Every structure is written in C-alpha cells, then in structure tokens.
Amino acid sequence: MHKNEKGVVMPLFAMTAVCFLLILFLIVDIGAVRIVQGDLYKSLDAGALAGAAQSSHHEFYEYEQQAERIPIIRREEVFNQECVNTPAGRECRRVPPYYREVLVGWQYRLHEEQGSLVADWVEIERDAAYRVAQDVFWRNAQEMGLNEGDNRVLWVEPEQKELDVLQMEGEVRVLHRYLPSFVQGFFGETVPHSVNVHKSVDAKAVLRE
Incomplete structure (x- = not known):
C-alpha cells in the first residue's frame, strides 16, 4: 500500500456503515408499519x-x-221403449229403465289461505351492531397493542352501508422510532416522525337457518 493510500479504508467503512444503518432503520420502521x-x-x-x-x-x-x-251431479232415470213390426202392426213395449248422470252445476269450497314466500332478507340492527362492533374492535386492539407504546388509535367508526352491510373504518398513528432520529442527527435533515395507517373493512350479514 502506498503512503498516499493510507486512511482510505476508514472513510469507506464509515460511508458503508452509514448506508447500512440507514437501510436497517428504514426496514425496521417499515416493518413496524x-x-x-x-x-x-x-x-x-x-x-x-x-x-x-x-x-x-x-x-x-x-x-x-x-x-x-x-x-x-244428478242421477236421472231414463225410460225407453222397444218397438217391433208385426203383421198386426207396430208394437212397442217398455223396457227396464237405465240411469244417467247429468251435470247440473258447480259447488265451491274455500280452503285456508296458502302463503308463498316471495322474498327474505336480513337487516342489521344498527344501534346494537355499532355498540358490539366498537367493543370487539377495542378488545382486539388492546390485545394487539394498537394503542400502546409508539402507536395511537386516532379514530374508529362503524357505518351501515346497506341493510345487510356494515363497514368498519379506522386509523392508527405509528411513530418512527429510529429513522427520523438517525437522519436528523447524522444529516441534519428533518423527516416525518410518524405515519398514519388507515384501513376499511366491510362485513355482510348472512341468513341464519
């Protein structure tokens, strides 16, 4: 190594270390988000x-x-005659009667009204749905630490979008723990110390058998 090349490694190492830390802190903060x-x-x-x-x-x-x-139906008795020609003339005699059925009219009998299903649907009970949705959200948020440490739940709101659709919308502020301090301390630049995370979820009520 020549004399004029002495000390080159240290600046190169320092630059590499700075870039490495910058990437590391960026990954950590983005991972937290x-x-x-x-x-x-x-x-x-x-x-x-x-x-x-x-x-x-x-x-x-x-x-x-x-x-x-x-x-x-009415049953009628019908008489008939049987006639034959004889040398003395035409002779007729009565034969045994027969019966026939004759339609004389109609009778109507009413039955109980029969109902046919035209439509069925579910409707979310708004007040109860809002109360339960809020309670369940905050219970889960507490278990997951969404409102602890560097995180703050800014707002959360349920809204009934349709008769059977409930939407939950909320926002959480996440503080950047490492990157802003590192950039400000090393480069003297100011970067945002937090980011707001916003989400919206829809849930549809279903028919229960």
Whole structure:
C-alpha cells in the first residue's frame, strides 16, 4: 500500500456503515408499519363481523285464497221403449229403465289461505351492531397493542352501508422510532416522525337457518 493510500479504508467503512444503518432503520420502521396495518385490519374485521351478526331475519309472503270446484251431479232415470213390426202392426213395449248422470252445476269450497314466500332478507340492527362492533374492535386492539407504546388509535367508526352491510373504518398513528432520529442527527435533515395507517373493512350479514 502506498503512503498516499493510507486512511482510505476508514472513510469507506464509515460511508458503508452509514448506508447500512440507514437501510436497517428504514426496514425496521417499515416493518413496524406493516405489522400495525395487519393488526388494524384484523381488529376492524373482527368488529365488523361481530356487528354484522347483530341482525334480524325478515320474510315476505303473498297469500292466496284457494277454492275447490266440486261438480253437482244428478242421477236421472231414463225410460225407453222397444218397438217391433208385426203383421198386426207396430208394437212397442217398455223396457227396464237405465240411469244417467247429468251435470247440473258447480259447488265451491274455500280452503285456508296458502302463503308463498316471495322474498327474505336480513337487516342489521344498527344501534346494537355499532355498540358490539366498537367493543370487539377495542378488545382486539388492546390485545394487539394498537394503542400502546409508539402507536395511537386516532379514530374508529362503524357505518351501515346497506341493510345487510356494515363497514368498519379506522386509523392508527405509528411513530418512527429510529429513522427520523438517525437522519436528523447524522444529516441534519428533518423527516416525518410518524405515519398514519388507515384501513376499511366491510362485513355482510348472512341468513341464519
């Protein structure tokens, strides 16, 4: 190594170390944000599902009066004659009668009204759904630490989008623990110390048998 090349390794090492730390802190802070995103989604999803379960089943029937038409039959006795030609003339005599059935009218008999199912649906009970959704969300958020340490739940709100659809929406602020301090201390630049994570989840109520 030449004399004028002495000391080159140290600056190169320092630059490499700075780049390495910068990448490391970036990965750590981004990883923390990704974890919060997943936990926020799970908490919102659990709340939305629990809220959508607070629903009632409705059915709509159409009723129709059923009538039975019964024929009225009358039995008639019919007499007949049998005639033959003889040398003395035409002779007729009565033969035994027979019977025939004659339709004389109709009789109608009404039955009980029969209902046919036209439509059925579920409707979320709004007040109960909102209350349950909030309770389940905060229970899960507490278990996952969404409102502890460097994280803060800014807001969470359920909303009934349709008769059978409940939406849960929320936002969490995540503090960057390492990268902003490192950049400000080493480069003198100011970078945001936090990022807001926003998620929205829909849950649909289902027909219960």
